[in-house]
Amino acid sequence: METAKITERGRLTRxxxxxxxxxxxxxxxxxxxxxDTVRAATLTSKSQLFHYFPGGKAELVREVADWExxxxxxxxxxxxxxxxxxxSWERWRxxxxxYYIGRGRWACPIGSLATQASMTDPDLAxxxxxxxxxxxxxxxxxxxxxxxxxxxxxxxDSERIATVILAxxxxxxxxxxxxxxxxxxxxxxxxxxxxxxxxxxxx
Amino acid sequence: METAKITERGRLTRxxxxxxxxxxxxxxxxxxxxxDTVRAATLTSKSQLFHYFPGGKAELVREVADWExxxxxxxxxxxxxxxxxxxSWERWRxxxxxYYIGRGRWACPIGSLATQASMTDPDLAxxxxxxxxxxxxxxxxxxxxxxxxxxxxxxxDSERIATVILAxxxxxxxxxxxxxxxxxxxxxxxxxxxxxxxxxxxx
DNA sequence: TCTTCATTGGACTTCATAGTCCATTCCTAA
DNA sequence: TTAGGAATGGACTATGAAGTCCAATGAAGA
Numbered sequence: 001m002e003t004a005k006i007t008e009r010g011r012l013t014r015x016x017x018x019x020x021x022x023x024x025x026x027x028x029x030x031x032x033x034x035x036d037t038v039r040a041a042t043l044t045s046k047s048q049l050f051h052y053f054p055g056g057k058a059e060l061v062r063e064v065a066d067w068e069x070x071x072x073x074x075x076x077x078x079x080x081x082x083x084x085x086x087x088s089w090e091r092w093r094x095x096x097x098x099y100y101i102g103r104g105r106w107a108c109p110i111g112s113l114a115t116q117a118s119m120t121d122p123d124l125a126x127x128x129x130x131x132x133x134x135x136x137x138x139x140x141x142x143x144x145x146x147x148x149x150x151x152x153x154x155x156x157d158s159e160r161i162a163t164v165i166l167a168x169x170x171x172x173x174x175x176x177x178x179x180x181x182x183x184x185x186x187x188x189x190x191x192x193x194x195x196x197x198x199x200x201x202x203x
Numbered sequence: 204m205e206t207a208k209i210t211e212r213g214r215l216t217r218x219x220x221x222x223x224x225x226x227x228x229x230x231x232x233x234x235x236x237x238x239d240t241v242r243a244a245t246l247t248s249k250s251q252l253f254h255y256f257p258g259g260k261a262e263l264v265r266e267v268a269d270w271e272x273x274x275x276x277x278x279x280x281x282x283x284x285x286x287x288x289x290x291s292w293e294r295w296r297x298x299x300x301x302y303y304i305g306r307g308r309w310a311c312p313i314g315s316l317a318t319q320a321s322m323t324d325p326d327l328a329x330x331x332x333x334x335x336x337x338x339x340x341x342x343x344x345x346x347x348x349x350x351x352x353x354x355x356x357x358x359x360d361s362e363r364i365a366t367v368i369l370a371x372x373x374x375x376x377x378x379x380x381x382x383x384x385x386x387x388x389x390x391x392x393x394x395x396x397x398x399x400x401x402x403x404x405x406x
Numbered sequence: 407t408c409t410t411c412a413t414t415g416g417a418c419t420t421c422a423t424a425g426t427c428c429a430t431t432c433c434t435a436a
Numbered sequence: 437t438t439a440g441g442a443a444t445g446g447a448c449t450a451t452g453a454a455g456t457c458c459a460a461t462g463a464a465g466a
């Protein structure tokens with residue numbers, strides 16, 4: 001058994017801790033999130049935090065990053081595995097904007113953690129980099145599907161287009177966050193998506 | 204007199220503190236930068252830090268943000284005030300990539316601070332937002348110059364194009380940082396600049 | 407029922423860091 | 437030369453947050 005004995009009740013508590021920590025990190029950053037505020041929000045005790053996360057805060061943050069990463073990918077279902085038509089890309093785009101802005105996140109759980117912690121926690125940094133690569137891979141798959149249908153020039157570099165789209169998301173959020181407006185994100189995203197519907201970038 | 208009495212010697216010390224703090228923040232983040240490490244790096248004493256920055260760490264960080272913002276704009280001189288030809292844009296792009304990657308920064312002093320502190324320090328957040336707007340304005344000026352020469356479609360929204368370029372920079376850096384590779388930044392930037400030399404986005 | 411172990415509560419310890427205070431040194435101008 | 441204020445040194449305090457420890461509780465199977 002890899003994970004020590006854990007009952008259903010324990011699993012729920014553990015999950016509750018992860019989700020509450022995720023919310024606090026998104027709202028206040030890693031530095032603004034303390035074990036005491038997590039404890040208060042989850043109605044747990046110090047010993048529980050260390051019982052479920054023996055590695056302390058660092059391990060907890062890493063688990064949060066993993067979980068948020070999975071959530072982010074799940075939120076993009078089912079479109080993320082389609083992306084074979086412009087309509088699918090449009091639905092995916094709408095979902096994404098809603099995920100970030102509509103739900104009041106205003107930041108990417110992954111991208112934001114990347115800039116916050118990549119310099120202090122190498123483990124977390126590589127985990128995040130891996131998540132980014134996975135995400136980029138799914139987008140690149142979509143781009144290749146568009147190339148197969150002929151909508152997109154077959155000679156274009158699909159990985160590169162996927163990277164540009166990801167960068168647009170992350171950069172758009174960096175600008176949207178302080179402005180509290182969705183439009184930088186939408187502008188950046190639409191600009192990056194332009195090559196996917198056979199229309200030149202018109203800005 | 205707005206600023207209290209300060210001699211040339213004092214001004215230099217103060218500046219030394221700002222620059223060292225800026226380097227540490229860029230390398231280790233705000234949380235990873237302590238007054239003690241700054242003190243050690245600058246060969247100063249605790250009392251000096253509070254003598255020059257009565258508001259403590261928060262004020263120091265804000266001064267750093269201001270100074271880094273000015274540095275960032277200065278680094279783009281003189282091109283940032285030209286940008287009237289594609290060649291000028293190319294020179295500007297090269298300068299920028301060198302500023303971030305060539306000098307081992309791997310992060311934007313402004314964008315990185317935005318995600319690190321905008322949620323905890325509203326003053327800093329608005330100061331950063333203002334810096335972003337100023338920067339965007341300069342880029343938009345350049346875009347309009349390109350429109351006047353006819354290289355760029357005059358009906359395009361110059362502010363929007365400028366925003367997309369800024370987002371490409373910020374997002375490119377988010378991706379470049381964990382990968383320790385310049386190419387995400389270059390890909391995003393080149394894609395955003397494509398509309399400026401009359402070539403459709405080819406990725 | 408009883409045993410065992412996961413789960414929980416919460417006080418306590420340790421430590422890093424922001425911030426305070428006062429004495430001392432350095433510079434400059436009268 | 438000297439007086440005054442800026443600049444500096446560094447010990448000290450206060451605080452908050454991470455992490456430890458042990459006792460108490462709850463649940464599930466023998």
